[in-house]
Amino acid sequence: MPKPLNTWLADELDAMAGLQPRDQTTDQRHPEPPLTLGHLADEGIALKMFTTNLTEGTPYTLPFSQRKFFFDPQEFRRYFPERIVQHMEDNSADRKHALSTSERQDWDLARTICDRLVPLPDARDMPVVVVTRFSLSFPILLSAVPLWRVFADDAGSRVARKCWFSDGGITSNFPIHFFDSTLPKWPTFGINLGPTGPEGLSSTEADNIKAILSPDQQEPFTRWSDIDAVPKFVAAILDTMQNWMDNAQTKVPGYRDRVVVVTHSKEEGGLNLNMPHDLILRFARRGRCAGRFLVRRFAPITEANPRNEGDLITWETHRWQRFRSVMPLMEGLNAGLIRGWDWKPDEQQRPYSALMESPPVDDWVDLVQKGHVIPLSNDVIELGRKWSGIQPKAAGLYGLADLPLPIIGPVEDKYEPTRPFLAGSPKPRPVIRIVKDF
Numbered sequence: 001m002p003k004p005l006n007t008w009l010a011d012e013l014d015a016m017a018g019l020q021p022r023d024q025t026t027d028q029r030h031p032e033p034p035l036t037l038g039h040l041a042d043e044g045i046a047l048k049m050f051t052t053n054l055t056e057g058t059p060y061t062l063p064f065s066q067r068k069f070f071f072d073p074q075e076f077r078r079y080f081p082e083r084i085v086q087h088m089e090d091n092s093a094d095r096k097h098a099l100s101t102s103e104r105q106d107w108d109l110a111r112t113i114c115d116r117l118v119p120l121p122d123a124r125d126m127p128v129v130v131v132t133r134f135s136l137s138f139p140i141l142l143s144a145v146p147l148w149r150v151f152a153d154d155a156g157s158r159v160a161r162k163c164w165f166s167d168g169g170i171t172s173n174f175p176i177h178f179f180d181s182t183l184p185k186w187p188t189f190g191i192n193l194g195p196t197g198p199e200g201l202s203s204t205e206a207d208n209i210k211a212i213l214s215p216d217q218q219e220p221f222t223r224w225s226d227i228d229a230v231p232k233f234v235a236a237i238l239d240t241m242q243n244w245m246d247n248a249q250t251k252v253p254g255y256r257d258r259v260v261v262v263t264h265s266k267e268e269g270g271l272n273l274n275m276p277h278d279l280i281l282r283f284a285r286r287g288r289c290a291g292r293f294l295v296r297r298f299a300p301i302t303e304a305n306p307r308n309e310g311d312l313i314t315w316e317t318h319r320w321q322r323f324r325s326v327m328p329l330m331e332g333l334n335a336g337l338i339r340g341w342d343w344k345p346d347e348q349q350r351p352y353s354a355l356m357e358s359p360p361v362d363d364w365v366d367l368v369q370k371g372h373v374i375p376l377s378n379d380v381i382e383l384g385r386k387w388s389g390i391q392p393k394a395a396g397l398y399g400l401a402d403l404p405l406p407i408i409g410p411v412e413d414k415y416e417p418t419r420p421f422l423a424g425s426p427k428p429r430p431v432i433r434i435v436k437d438f
Helices: 005-016 037-042 082-090 101-111 128-135 230-249 277-298 315-341 352-357 367-388
Strands: 049-053 058-062 145-152 158-167 190-195 259-264
Touching: 005 082, 005 128, 037 128, 049 128, 058 128, 082 128, 101 145, 101 158, 190 277, 259 277, 277 315, 315 352, 315 367, 352 367
Parallel strands: 190 259
Antiparallel strands: 049 058, 049 158, 145 158
């Protein structure tokens, strides 16, 4: 009899990691735990996944960064094998760590709705199969998974609600930003999937992968949606809602040059769950070609690792693109900082320098923090002034004519002393956008 999906997945993950499942070990006094994120972290692997909280209408990164979700072991036994749920109960956050006052208050409130609720384990103790199942809850094909958390309702009261988590691809199908930094220390890359063009697949698998070959090339191919009927119009709306962020990011310098697109036919990938064996093997060979291409691009060029023919991008050119792309963002950040800090407010407002000394809400943790951040903030402001070429006035405050204005409209590649990095920087130029940490 075939195993249920999650049981099979849990057993396969444990087997690949060389772990013996709890219900198969001969020593029941010291059963081995399932494969956890902690096991991977000890080997230098930081696994992250995306899921979508449909109840909140918000994406989340797995593992969760805060202890605000609770699970019902009785519910979870419908989704996961007994050994997985038992491990989660044995390693729940309340058993391994002291919960904060607010965390315990939320837990107590949630248990007034369901007294079986238990805090989720922290990241190290979270089974890999659980975060995987949260991420791959493909709508209709696989059921959503429930968790509980406490919300503030319209009246400001705290209430406990069940949250349903579904596929991470609903909100981000290609989260290449996961393992990133301002300036990279090592290569990170992504292998994406895309439809073939009108010419179809080539018999040579290496020709079925697409990648940009020079720093100036903007994308390996343009993704079009041919709209000639109402159903296609609706499908294009849904596709744009789902993928616009990922599509935009993969066109940005420093991102597009580390993405390889593996093209596929209508009979491959997607919801083709019963692909013939030979088709699966061919798809796998195509993936190996994509991996080999990335190795040749980012690894040192040697006789054993020759450069891809026609590929002008290397690890060094990638690093330079990232530097040239990020520094104009720092310029814009500095200019905005100076505009706000040195702006002359009306008589009813205090400047930011006065707010620093005497904040309207004293949210410093202690006097040590306050004593550190005030001079540090002044240093940052001084750097911003120096960068933008603005000298402080005797009065200390500026009017509109004294400050650099935000960029409006197309940017000409012309050197300006107040924005020295902007001219000639890679295009399309990225922007900094502040969003909630998911």
